Amino acid sequence: MNYLKWTLPVLIIASIAAYLWQGGDPASDVAAMPNSLDQSPSNSSARKFSAAKVKENAGNASMVAERLLQEANKIDVSNTDLPSSLRGTEVDGGFRVDDEGNLIVEIGIKRYFDYFMATVGEESLAEITARIHRSISTQLQEPARSQALAILQDYLSYKTALYELEQQYGEFNPMSFSESQIPQLTERLDAMFNARRAHMSDSVVEAFFAEEEAIDRYTLERLTVMHNSGLSEAEKANKMAQLEQMLPEHVREQRAEATQYQRYAAEEARLKNNNASPAEIHQLRAQEFGEEGAARLAALDEKRAAWDQRLQQYRAEKQQLEKSGLSEQDLGPQINELRARHFSEVEIRRVKALDRIADS
Incomplete structure (x- = not known):
């Protein structure tokens, strides 16, 4: 099993999402390229991973996770150096408990797991699992310790299932995207969502993936609108504006800030290319970000x-x-x-x- 890919979430639409985040169209200049997914009806049917299918395969993934934890328990990582890619870095995420000693389920736990799981290839999965297991055991007391270990096992089960999904659907190449792939993207996304809920509790899924799933759903809907030949440009723009409301508020704010900065950066580049004076650059910055913002940019x-x-x-x-x-x-x-x-x-x-x- 190729565990290098296993560590990375198969964000079915993530690469397209990044493309669209900046207003791009992944199919604009690659229509002639072959699609990365076989689109024959027979193969599409064979690939389909329904909620029932995900549930049917959940037992195998859970067994893999259980064996990983058993193997990890036999490994002593207390005196071993961190993988080279982690040296000099700060641990991302962590664990918090409430007043009664229960684990607070939040995305910081997922970030903590992923921080160590990103080193597959430098260490074995069992060694990585041993590091996380040891951290939980030394940092937390009961009942939080058992709660964190249970979430770790469920997360390992989900990651195993995710690998199996990738094998089922194959690689996805956003540069060969076409409108005909939207149903398959929908199917893949549903399968991933189902896998999460088959292996983790609703509270964990909500904490770990709520924002990510909102962005994925938004991106899929945006693709559907963009490639709907029955809509006029004005209708597409209207639907796009409505879709923005699917995103969490802070994500909408980040997008607005990114758009503002992109507009400013393009204008500043134009001014500099035209040999604008420092005073003209300062004026642009002050208009966009205020005098304090302009001063900070000058200091930068x-x-x-x-x-x-x-x-x-x-x-x-x-x-x-x-x-x-x-x-x-x-x-x-x-x-x-x-x-x-x-x-x-x-x-x-x-x-x-x-x-x-x-x-x-």
Whole structure:
């Protein structure tokens, strides 16, 4: 079983959602490309994963999760280093309890699980599960401890079922999207929603996925409207506005802010391309974000310029070291010393990442 994909949620429409979030049409220039899903009626029927089918397969996924926990109990991770991708990072999410010691079910729990599960490939699933299990056991007292472990087992069951769904439906390529795939997207999304409810309680599903599911439903409806040839452009715009109300309020606010910033960024780029003066740039920023916002953006410009200057100086000196003929054994400490002269400890982690990208 390819567990690398198993760790990542199969967000059936997520890639399209990201595309649409910026107003794009994933089918606009790829209509001639082959669809990633076989659209023959026989194959579509064979792929169909109804709620009953999901329930029928739930037992197998639960057994896999139970075996993972049993295997994890045999692994001692107390003295082992974190995977390299997690070193220097802050743990995302966590656990909270109420006044009676019960676990508060919230999305922070899911983020905590996913933080560790993202390291599949560096560690085995059993080792990852052991890390989460140990964290729960050391951080929480009863009854919260047992409640968190039960949610972990249910989440592992769901992730296993999600992998099986991916095998059932195959890979999805948003760049080959066409209108004919909307029914299949609907089917896939329903299957994923059903799998969640087959393996986790309603309260956990609500806490973990309420916002995500609202966005997925919105995206699917938006695709349906966009590709409805029976609607005029005005009718589509009206329906799009109505669909916005499907989104949580804070998501609508984020979208509005993103649209405002995109509009501002395009206008600022136009002004700079036309050699606008600093006063003209400030005026645009003040109109969009107020005087305080304009001042913060100016300060950010200065900070970025100073960073760029330090980074360029570092890279020039690093290049000289690399050309100096030093052995690999001597070069590493010299570069580390160079980084320490130019950057803070926090900045060094960023510089190392930039160096890895530049060297790849």
